Amino acid sequence: MTDDAVAGTRAAGVSARSEAIYQELILDHYRSPRNRSVLNDADVTITHRNPLCGDELIVYLAMDGTTVREARFTGQGCAISQAAASMLTGALRGGSVDDARVILASYSSMMHGDPASRDDPTLGELRALAGVARLPARVKCALLPADAFSRALDQFEERARS
Amino acid sequence: MHRSDFPLLAASPGLHYLDSAATTQKPAVVLDAMREFYETSNANPHRGAYELSGRATDRYQAARERVARFFGLGDPDCLIFTRGTTEALNLVAQAWGRRELEPRDEVVITAMDHHANFVPWQQIAIATGARLRICELTPDGRLDMDHMRELIGPRTRVVAFPHVSNALGTVNPVADIVALARDAGALTVCDGAQAAPHMPVHFDTLGVDLYAFSGHKICGPMGIGGLLGRRTVLESLPPWQHGGDMIQVVQDEFSSWNVLPHKFEAGTPNVADAVGLAAAVEYVDGIGLDTILAHERHLLALATDRLAAMDGLTIYGPPAAERSGVLSFTMADVHPHDLATILDADGVCIRAGHHCAQPLMRRLHVPATARASFYLYNDESDVDALMRGLQRAAALFAVAGSASD
Numbered sequence: 001m002t003d004d005a006v007a008g009t010r011a012a013g014v015s016a017r018s019e020a021i022y023q024e025l026i027l028d029h030y031r032s033p034r035n036r037s038v039l040n041d042a043d044v045t046i047t048h049r050n051p052l053c054g055d056e057l058i059v060y061l062a063m064d065g066t067t068v069r070e071a072r073f074t075g076q077g078c079a080i081s082q083a084a085a086s087m088l089t090g091a092l093r094g095g096s097v098d099d100a101r102v103i104l105a106s107y108s109s110m111m112h113g114d115p116a117s118r119d120d121p122t123l124g125e126l127r128a129l130a131g132v133a134r135l136p137a138r139v140k141c142a143l144l145p146a147d148a149f150s151r152a153l154d155q156f157e158e159r160a161r162s
Numbered sequence: 163m164h165r166s167d168f169p170l171l172a173a174s175p176g177l178h179y180l181d182s183a184a185t186t187q188k189p190a191v192v193l194d195a196m197r198e199f200y201e202t203s204n205a206n207p208h209r210g211a212y213e214l215s216g217r218a219t220d221r222y223q224a225a226r227e228r229v230a231r232f233f234g235l236g237d238p239d240c241l242i243f244t245r246g247t248t249e250a251l252n253l254v255a256q257a258w259g260r261r262e263l264e265p266r267d268e269v270v271i272t273a274m275d276h277h278a279n280f281v282p283w284q285q286i287a288i289a290t291g292a293r294l295r296i297c298e299l300t301p302d303g304r305l306d307m308d309h310m311r312e313l314i315g316p317r318t319r320v321v322a323f324p325h326v327s328n329a330l331g332t333v334n335p336v337a338d339i340v341a342l343a344r345d346a347g348a349l350t351v352c353d354g355a356q357a358a359p360h361m362p363v364h365f366d367t368l369g370v371d372l373y374a375f376s377g378h379k380i381c382g383p384m385g386i387g388g389l390l391g392r393r394t395v396l397e398s399l400p401p402w403q404h405g406g407d408m409i410q411v412v413q414d415e416f417s418s419w420n421v422l423p424h425k426f427e428a429g430t431p432n433v434a435d436a437v438g439l440a441a442a443v444e445y446v447d448g449i450g451l452d453t454i455l456a457h458e459r460h461l462l463a464l465a466t467d468r469l470a471a472m473d474g475l476t477i478y479g480p481p482a483a484e485r486s487g488v489l490s491f492t493m494a495d496v497h498p499h500d501l502a503t504i505l506d507a508d509g510v511c512i513r514a515g516h517h518c519a520q521p522l523m524r525r526l527h528v529p530a531t532a533r534a535s536f537y538l539y540n541d542e543s544d545v546d547a548l549m550r551g552l553q554r555a556a557a558l559f560a561v562a563g564s565a566s567d
Contacts, residue, residue, distance in 0.1 A: 021503065022558050053499055054516045054529050076529050078497035079559075138503055 021135065022079065025128045030079040035089035039072040044156045047075075048148035050140060055081060059148040063156060066097045071149070078141050080132055085145035087125045097153055104146050104153075111139050111146075163457065164449065165539045169193070178510040178547040183328055183356060183488050183535035185378045188442075192381060195441035196434045206430055208407055222433045225440035226423070232443035233373070234364030235390050242396070242426040243436055246387035247355040248278040250374035251322070253389060253426065254351050255282035257402040258320070265291035268317040270348070272297040272305055273525050274327040277518040279353045283322055292319070299525060303330045303479040307338060314342045320349040325357035325373075329517040329533065330479035331462075331488030333357070340369040349395070355379060355387075359537070360458060360486045362451045365390045372396075377435065382442035386435035389426070396422055403428040446538075454538045458487035461536045465489050465545045472552060474561040478526060487536035490517075493552065494561045498532040504558065505551035512548070 039045075039060035047058045055077040062070035071089040076082075088107070092100045099122075107126055110117035111133050117123065118130045132142045165171045167189040171179065179187060199221060205212070207219035223238075230238035244250040259282075263269070269287050271280055273296050287294040295313045298306045305323070314321060321343040326333050336352060343350045350370040357363055358375040365373055372395060376387040401408055401419055405428035410418040419425045446454070459482070466482040466489060469475050474494030479485055493501060498514035505512055513533040516523045523529060534548055555561075 022500070027559065052515065054520060054523065056529075078499040080500070135503060138499070141499065 021131045021138075023128055025125060026079060026083040029083035029086040029125075033073075033082055033086040035070075035072045035093075036074060036082075036086065037072055038074055039070055042070075042072075044152045044159075046148050046152045046155065048144060048151065050077075050081075050144050052140065053078075055141075055144065057081065057085060057144055057148050059085070059145065059152050061092075061149075061152045061156060063097075066160075068092050068095055068097070068100055073145060073148075077144065078138075080129070080138055080141040081144045084126070084129055084142045085148075087129070088145050088149055091122075091124055091126060092149060097157065100149070100153055104150050107146055108143065111142050163538065163541065164189075165541075167191070167445075168539055171539055174509075176509040178508070178540075178544040180534040180536065180540065180544060180548060181511045181513050182359070182379070182537035182540075183533065184513055185384065186359065186381050186537055187539065188383065188438075189381055189445050191445050192383065192438045192441045196383060196438040199434050199437040204434075207433055208424075208431075218433055221437055222431060225433075225436035228440040229388065229436070229443055230390075232447060233358070233375075233390055234362075234366050236366055237393055239422045240391050240393050240396055242389040242391070242423045243431060244374075244387055244389055244426075245385055245432075246376040246378065247276075247353060247374045248376075250387060250389035251279050251351070251353060252282045253402050254322075254372055254374075254399075255286045257399045257426075258349065259283070259286035259290065259292075261400060263287070263290035263292040263319060266317060267292040267319045268295050268313075268315075269293070270295045270297060270310075270313050270318055270321045270323075270343075272323050273299050274303070274305065274330060274332065274519065274522050275322075275324055276328050276353060276355070277520070278355070279322055279324060279351075280519075280521060283320075293317075296521070297323070299522075302481075303327070303332050303526075305332070305334055305339075307335065310339065311342060314346050314348065316346060318343070318346045318348040320351060322351040322353070324353040324355075325363070326354075326360070326486045326488075327479070327519075327522075328356045328488070329519040329522050329531065330490055331356075331485030331535075332480055333361075333484060333486055336368055336370065344369075356486060356488070359446070359454075360451070361455050377439040377442065380439070380442055381445055382439035383435045386432050386439050393422065396426070399426075401425050401428070405429045407431070449538060455486075457538060458536045458540075459483065461540055461542070461545060462487050462489060464542065465534065465536075465548060468545065468549050469552070472556065474556065475552075478531060489534045489536075490531045491533075492528055492531050493556065494559070496555055496559045496561065498530045500559070501532045501552070501555050504555040505548070508547060508551040508554070510544075510547050510551045 042060035044061045057075040060072045071092045073085040168187045203217045205215040205218040352370040354375045359380040373390040378384040408428040463482045478490040502514035
């Protein structure tokens with residue numbers, strides 16, 4: 001095998017690996033994010049920063065009783081954090097606070113490599129992000145919006161109690 | 163060139179390491195020197211009245227002399243070993259700033275400073291009530307020297323600036339800044355972390371009062387670097403850490419301080435890393451900093467030309483011929499972290515993020531950039547690999563004008 005051929009083979013294998021992360025679904029959410037706008041009547045607004053990369057995400061929840069009526073986000077970030085935020089807004093909308101907690105917990109398990117979560121139907125499109133678990137440096141990107149929504153739920157519940 | 167001198171690179175033929183501005187790989191001679199020290203000379207220096215301790219002391223002193231020679235420092239006692247640039251700059255900000263700065267005094271830093279220079283001065287200014295002044299940049303990423311001239315005046319007490327920008331590779335006009343500061347009677351502190359590995363630095367003719375560097379960016383081990391200073395300046399500074407070795411007499415009520423360099427080296431010194439650093443500068447001198455600089459400039463010019471020809475690519479900083487081996491860029495709307503992940507799959511290691519320079523990123527109006535940096539062991543195949551990876555990223559993200567195959 002020539003050097004070029006070796007390099008070619010390697011590059012091809014590598015492409016397959018990268019595309020496992022940067023799938024069309026993820027890139028579509030990155031290019032055309034869902035629910036990416038300010039929510040003026042939000043009950044909870046959380047600004048969450050990733051100090052390592054400087055990316056900033058703002059998440060908004062509007063509640064109807066204990067139902068998530070509306071979930072949105074703004075801010076900037078990489079394809080992984082933006083796609084995760086976009087998909088999470090869709091997954092959380094219309095469900096209860098408890099439903100949201102279950103989804104966020106399962107999503108977090110998936111990012112920490114739990115194989116059972118990869119088959120969890122409640123995660124829906126979020127399962128497309130399962131491959132990120134194999135990239136330790138990027139897990140924090142995928143978890144950034146999940147952490148932000150968890151904090152938003154915490155704040156909502158704290159307020160409801162007081 | 164010289165790739166085979168580096169065990170990690172020799173063992174990883176597919177690896178394209180383009181993050182030497184963060185830390186360099188280590189040649190075998192450095193690893194061997196550290197092991198040899200522990201195997202033949204390990205004891206606590208300065209303390210034991212036995213031959214082995216004396217040998218450790220001699221090795222530490224020899225390392226100091228060798229590193230001082232690398233920096234053109236005639237008086238080796240004016241080299242203080244620290245953990246690195248960050249500790250050296252904190253030493254100055256704390257030891258000098260806490261005693262000298264008062265409200266109405268002014269501290270001049272720059273918008274291209276690494277957080278290691280920016281934050282220590284920002285914090286000491288807050289603590290003392292001094293005013294922090296920040297020299298802005300020209301659109302092409304140089305220090306705005308007109309602004310520097312405006313900022314430096316009778317109230318300026320210290321001017322602290324990078325010799326070379328870690329995020330842009332800009333090489334700053336040290337002599338011009340020193341002249342302005344000296345006219346104002348201000349102390350000059352230079353962050354040399356990104357200069358020392360890439361160009362000859364001759365402290366005694368550079369003109370600055372204090373100069374900080376990191377060993378791990380010059381092929382040395384992590385955990386050692388230093389502060390070079392004029393004797394009169396170093397002698398006038400109070401110590402900033404207290405403990406063993408740095409004292410002369412300890413009474414119940416007061417203590418007095420040891421001579422240079424010990425006054426600033428409290429506790430057991432990092433002898434093995436100092437020995438490793440001495441081996442590193444010996445290795446770098448053996449190749450020659452002029453040769454290294456020319457090699458990096460060649461790769462930088464090649465990479466800059468090829469990247470500039472790509473659609474959607476923005477390169478930051480002055481022209482390649484005026485930079486040290488750093489290439490900072492963004493690609494259309496592809497986030498630098500995504501670029502780094504895609505390149506990593508090809509074995510290409512680049513940096514993505516704010517490069518510990520958030521004030522600079524704000525001024526560039528980007529949250530982050532991708533940064534490729536070159537060193538003596540890189541060659542044109544690394545540039546080829548970088549290009550292949552970027553073309554693949556462009557295709558994946560469908561950056562306008564890129565091939566879709």
